[in-house]
Amino acid sequence: MKRALFASAALAALVPMPGHAGDKPATLDEVIVTAPRMEAPMVIETDPRNPRSPVPPADGAGYLKNIPGFNVVRQGSVDGDPVLRGQGGSRLDILLDGTPLLGGCPHRMDPPTSYIFPDSFDRLTVLKGPQSVVHGGGALGSVLIERQPPGFKDWGVKANASALYGSFDRNDEMVDLAAGASRGFLRMIGTHSSGGDYKDGNGSSLHSDYWRHSGTALLGWTPDPDTLIQVGIDRSQGQAAMPGKMMDATQLDREGLSVLVSKENITPVLAKVKAQAYHNYVDHIMDIYSLRYNWGGMATMNAATQVDHLMEGVKTAVELTPNDATRLTFGVDYNHDDHSSRSQSLAAYRAGTGLDATPRSRDISFDTWSGYGEAAHDLSATQRLAAGYRLTHVEATRHNSYPNLNDTRLLNTGFGRYEHDLPVLGVPATLFANLGHVERAPDYWERNKTTTVTTFNLNTEKTEQADVGALFRQGPWRGAGTLFYAYTSDYILVASGTAKTIDAARFGGEAELEYRFLPSWSVEGTLAYTHGDNLSEDRPLAQTPPLEGSVAVKYDDGAWLGGLHLRAVSRQDRIDQGWGNIMSTDMTQHSKGFAVLSANIGWRPLEALTLTGGVDNIFDQTYAEHISRTGIWTGGDLSQYNDNVRVNEPGRTFWMRGSVKF
Template identity: 35%
Template sequence: MSHDHGAHGASHHDTLVVTAVPLSSPITVETDPRQPRQPMPASDGADYLKTIPGFASIRNGGTNGDPVFRGMFGSRIKILTDGSEMLGACPFRMDAPTSYISPEAYDSLVVTKGPQSVLWGPGASAATVRFDRGPESFDAPGTRVDGSVMLGTYGRFDRRIDAAAGNEAGYVRLIGNESEANDYKDGNGDTVPSKWDKWNGDIALGLTPDDDTWLEVTAGRGNGEARYAGRGMDGSRFLRETAGVRFEKRNISEHWRKLELQANYAYADHIMDNFTLRDPSGGMDMGGGGMDMGGGMDMGGGGMDMGGGGMDMGGGGMDMGGGGMDMGDDSMDMSDGMAMRLDRRTRSTRVASTWEWSDFSWIAGVDAQQQIHRNRDGDHWDSDYEQIQYGLFNQLTWYASDRDRVIAGARLDRYHVDDHNDDTATAGDTRRTTLPSGFVRYEQDLASAPVTWYAGVGHVQRFPDYWELKPGLDGPDGSPNAFAGVKPEKTTQLDVGAQYRGERTRAWVSGYLGYVEDFILFDYDGANTQVRNVDANIAGAELGAAYDFSDNWTGEASLAYAWGRNATDDQPLPQIPPLESRFSLTYERDDYSVGALWRLVAPQHRIALNQGNVVGQDLGDSAGFGVFSLNGAYRFNPNFTLSSGIDNVFDNTYSEHLNLAGNAGFGYPGNTRVNDPGRMVWAKLDFHF
């Protein structure tokens, strides 16, 4: 058996358990998502991203949270797997893009902070996140097998296998995983509806006829179900079907260093209902401001007002407030409870070339994407939304000296968006626009110290996404609905930072200051949900440090703070996570390690009550909390490593600020946050052959 893996191939796992992921370069974070981590190894992409300072997640139960970076949500964060987007179908983002990602199935995770890249598609004003798998590299005929098994409290059971076989000319790679858990209990001992069961299977066929050529064809499928304490319906189907082809050719000529081509297909088929994973109840709360029947029912004036989140049945449709569910098309069958089925097809392509000279590197290319969203009406599928985007991009790096670099990029995107829903005021309407984006950044390695610092300015114009234009949402005053009235968002941001790498000390800091013109804001007001544009100021920073006290002892600390202001209304921006810090201490010797993690989160008093995004809204002030956890790992031999942990050792009761309101069907009052897990114990065995 012989194999030789490069940076993207399977790698040896350290005995350390990851508690926080630091910067790996001045503007990026890069890590191996297969490494053991604490809290309990992630069930989805959002769960893993929380280990990176600056990231948070809108919680709604056990899995499938929605990631937030620096207080920014949704399509402001570009989430890519192998260079393409896997977009969900649920109008309430029950299946956010990260819910289809099993982090351990990927070789690397790269996060580019801020609007500091134009290479990976439009709209990424907050960050670009890439989960990637690279080519296998065998120096002779052989095989390799990687995998893991994890057991934990409350029925947590994960298993993963990643195997490849090949030779110098090509390979086949098979990846499979399944993750499941039962409802967990919070620190009070109360059960929180949160169980899930998800699986994925992928295959890749690669050709590597020489060191400079790579062709890979991939296909994948997955499905699952998840129960949510913070939603009125659960996800009983998360069907994923993907296919793709990637081609790379390097060293084509003296200056033409690389050609990249890829084409991808992604299909999401989603069903949500209130009877597969729960008993149907009279109340329904859609999370971000949906229906709560605890507040009473007012049927005066020809409509129905359900109190907490409101149901407006005037005009022949049902508006669920926070999610904007329109039942005028009979897409929900209420004969046996409530159910809704939707799907989305995403087709994309990308071509890029890299050119290099003595002092310059230039990447230029084109990309395109088509999204078609549909809902099921009886036996028929009806399309309600279609978006087509074409983009041109180029990015230039000038190596001004051995220590100085200037990186600049620009892109131009053309949009064609159709409202196909027959029950809206804009039925049949089309929006067309062209939006520019760009950035420039200066980086320098100091001669006097092992320090790299940077400063960059970026500008991104982001077209409103499906969730901000979908049927059932009111638009700005004077517009018939959100589709007609919501303007593109324009972010201009300064990013600065520095990184120090000494003999025993490693430290980094990254900060930002931005102005967002036409920030897209959701207002929740009883039966109606309005989407409008405001101007906003944003600022914040992340910093971290690690110090080796000795050859065996290492301490780490990180801090993340985000701030936002609605300049139009002179009040805070909603859904901004509070100040958060992490402190860890690790002892590592020979083949074992032990460590402790202390996570501290401050109260959040800067809120905008009843405002937010399509998933969540500010429910009020939140209390601070601290969580203490322990971990350990032991490498039996080069092939087997056992890691384990106790999360929330002291069984504290706490809830995150970014949180869906508890659902009345599970006995929660409408504005009650969903508590996170109490004490949880887990053990994970990784193997590599």
């Protein structure tokens, strides 16, 4: 078995699920109610185009929220910031078709997931913990959002389209058309999403209207089945009102260009060679006047700020198979990161002087070189090993200080994992243990807290993390669980205008269980918990999410489907007032627990057509997530824009969705 890094195939062969009359073909859309399943150790893979309940926001973060261990910092209807086990920002890698993507806003108004339109992608994969060095070296988790080549064998056309409509003027459409033959293809994808101000359970309207659209073109040449040369072009635009911010995101523009060359099955030993060059650029404007009318008392603020972020680089990788039991991957990456900004004062705005009158000013740039090696080896038919090491050189330069500040780091990252298929209490299962070491240099948001050496030269963050867990599948039962412990020296905490380093410890885990009690009926449950401590100051670790669980009952006979979903979150009183991570440092209040019930129903009149609908937050609960942007304001009456404590989640929401593919 060459592809031994993931154990799902071995587990399926060891404990196959029995067929049921109600089992649906793999080509049919599954309505994901509780969460996507963990099918391999610490790996979750899902189709972002499958309908979900509760219906997610129209950005990438909303799709991650359904996965145990994830939370999302709500900032409005869209542009949520994802957090895995309490870790976000540069502690969580987000890769778009293999290329890194970052936002531009120094206040995280545009996290990378705000530029991701899930319906335009084919696969979303989450790697929990430091268990691979292929995708990066400084993160404690990775999110891979990818498109796959259409795979034509003869001349043909493939199409996929969906539309969603719901409460608060929610309106989403996606069209994906591909045409080609065995020698190549052209794929065009277009998306649109918009929504109005939503209401929370109290009936209060939150300043949260938005619109977004994107276009993608993929041109591929496949001279033989093992060769792919692909050029991809992305363009997206949008704007969003922000109830938990002092400004609104009046421009959210992104352009992307990627050139990929891949060759497989070159020799019995040389399995694959891959090279990719990419260009990602985001251009973001925030202001106080375009989308809100009450901005009196803001005399000390800028009227508008424009920031842009350029990310360009090259990635190369080689896969070797010296024997049937071993796969080796080696690669070299380079990335250039450049950030600039300009602002318009309130006086200039009132005088009619536009934002374009001010030249852009570079603030911080990064140049990152890295090389890595990763190996997966089958010890036997039931035992596997995986290990990897990445060496990274990071050079950061601050351009808006005098003299310029320079900082160079050499970072080491590595992991080792052991997997074993064996019976546990008579049930066939896969057990695994993973140990990782991660070193992370301070990122743009942490270095940019001040223009001084103090935050620019923060210490390197170093984490040792252990993950252990199990997966099993037998008869109508399926389950998975992971426990982790992480110790971090020089953990970076930020506050308004400053940052510091501490020693921190976190532990917790996630669990999921499914039981199919009738051919078309199943019940699913999930649980996630993270506990964090600031060891240096004997305090709770700031912005650690509370205990969370969910349970769902699902029905699917191939033609009709439906489900009920209950999500429950406990209160969180372990806070560190004034401190946090880069997502939100002003969120200092204790949070209340809540429980939310949602329901969905669907119909497949044809194999290619799926119609679904539902109601989320059936009892119109008023609640907010623990890690959420605050709406606290000190410069005037902006009560119509926020709830003065946290950005509440939407109240009762009705929705319907249709999708067709051929």
